[in-house]
C-alpha cells in the first residue's frame with residue numbers, strides 16, 4: 122500500500138468501514154448492530170463463522186482513539202458476538218484480532234478455528250491474501266448462518 126493511500130485511510134478518506142455501510146456486499150452480510158459496533162458475517166467462510174465486528178460511531182483507527190466507555194463497550198460486545206458465533210459453529214478454538222493493516226478503521230476479526238482448517242496451528246494470515254483459500258457458502262446456507270448467529274446475539 123502506498124504511503125499516500127495509507128495517509129488517506131488514516132483520515133477516513135475513502136474508508137470502506139465508515140458508516141453508512143451496506144447491509145450486504147461482496148464481502149459481508151450484516152448480522153446485527155450493538156451499542157458501538159455492528160457484526161457482519163464474512164462472505165468467505167473458509168473458517169466457518171468468520172465475522173467482522175466494526176466500530177460504528179465514527180472513524181477511529183486504534184483503541185486509544187476511543188473513550189474508556191467506548192472501549193469497554195467495544196470489548197463487551199466482542200464477548201457477546203464471539204460467544205454467539207461459538208454456540209452456532211462449535212469451533213475447536215477462536216482467534217480474535219484487531220490489526221487494521223489494510224483497513225485501519227477499528228474492527229475485530231472473529232475467526233473460528235478447526236483442527237481441519239487450512240492453517241490450523243498458525244494465524245490465518247501467514248501467506249499473501251491472493252494465495253489464501255476462499256470458500257463461499259451457497260446463498261441459502263450463508264443466510265441461514267447469519268440468522269442463527271443473529272438469534273444468539275439477541
Ligand SMILES: [Zn+2]
Nearest residue numbers: 136139180226
Ligand atoms: Zn472509517
